[in-house]
Amino acid sequence: MAKAPVLTPRADDFPRWYQDLITKAELADNGPVRGTMVIRPYGYGLWERMQAEMDARIKETGTQNAYFPLLIPESYLAREADHVEGFAPELAVVTHGGGKELEEPAVVRPTSEMIINEYFSKWVQSYRDLPLLINQWANVVRWELRPRLFLRTSEFLWQEGHTAHATYEEARDFAARIHRAVYEDFMLNVLAMDVVPGRKTVRERFAGAINTLTLEGMMGDGKALQMATSHELGQNFAKAFNTRYLSKDGRQELVWQTSWGSTTRMIGALVMMHGDDNGLRVPPRLAQIQAVVLAIKGDETVLAKVRELGDRLKAAGVRVHVDDRTDTPFGRRAVDWELKGVPVRIEIGPRDLENGTAMLARRIPGGKGPVPLDELVALLPKVLEEDQALLLEQSRERRESRTAEASTFEEAVEVATAGGWARIPWAVLGEEGEAKLADHAVTVRCLVAEDGSVPDADDAPGNVAVVARAY
DSSP, rough: OOOOOOSOOTOOOHHHHHHHHHHHTEEEEEEESTEEEEEEEHHHHHHHHHHHHHHHHHHTTTTOOOOOOOOEEEETTTTTTHHHHHGGGGGGGEEEEEEEEEEEEEEEEEHHHHHHHHHHEEEHHGGGOOOOEEEEEEEEEESSSOTTTTTTTSEEEEEEEEEESSSHHHHHHHHHHIIIIIIIHHHHHHOOOEEEEEEEOTTTTTOSSSEEEEEEEEEETOOOEEEEEEEEETTTHHHHHHHHEEESSSOOEEEEEEEEEETHHHHHHHHHHHHHBBBBBOTTTTTSSSEEEEEEEEEHHHHHHHHHHHHHHHHOOOOOOEEEOOOOOOHHHHHHHHTOOSSEEEOHHHHHHTTTTTEEEETOOOOOOEEEEEEGHHHHHHHHHHHHHHHHHHHHHHHTEEEOOSSHHHHHHHHHHHTTTOOOOOOOHHHHHHHHHGGOOOOEEEEETTOOOOOOOOTTTTEEEEEEEEE
């Protein structure tokens, strides 16, 4: 009788495979309140690595971290009409505290434009106070009707940046810098994710923004996932909160603003873009454990060699974990590490020691073979970089092979509903065609220029709409 697979095969049921993997790789569990989640240590370790890489890039732009309250007076949201309308269906509202009804209800933070702008209006007085560049790492609550772990949960973790500038041009350029130098660089060079940078349509842009820049990734089933966004807010919030500065020539001027964010959704993207039927495949530059050294048996000589090799790899800069739990069967441990997507397993038993070798198993390309013990420390960095590059190449090949050019609305819908992406001239699709896409559960993911760059305007000549079904 054939042995049942550890995970539901992706080709049989992609959503079930995703849920199986989240559970069996010990990334997260459902929380006690519908739509919430408990992020388990291995999943949170991925988020910590994402935080570290992103935080370094954010700080390189001159942005500083701060923290703002979770509870926001309800009246704040009414100050920017488009913003409150966009978030109204998702709000969680606190009406009682300390056993009494509150004089004014408080909204649990869905995003922080409102409360941050309240303080920006106090902190900005002169052109000398600009630019004001603030980021916070926090949680937010947006009541979700159809939750799915990491992808859509009522509470999730994120970073949100908020900035104020003296001119439109400075704000525009800073939003573009975050889009390119923080988000795109991180996704390509750390997450090994091929992404399409583009501009959201008016219909899809962030509530209260004058422009939204996005990065869209293709998942293993061909659907799109919005990975991160950077918004030009214009002066909409500055007007609502009267955020003004005294210019060099003595005039009171409204500031120009941006906001930008990325979330724990990236962990879901990691699963769906790189995972296979055996589990996760974690990019080596992201992995909190790049290599695990496994003792096959509880032989003292084996255990000593495993621990010594672990120390040598750690000294060489490899993030390594020594698995000497020989009271747990080796096969079970190997499957667990494969599920978790650790890039490299180094397996050592008595016979390996006799031969002066270790078995090197590479999770990303697959396969395993013996390697001389005295070559492992020098070999591993090269192997990890090769596998990092391979993941990016595979994600790019998937997107390119499943993206088709369309010249009509019908062709675009056919491609998208068949599990691919369609590129159709925006002049052909237009806002009317975009509205009709909703009848087929399809959306315009972004607009790109003919050469693949980010267009300067919604109606720039030659704009191309990238059309797909999405999470």
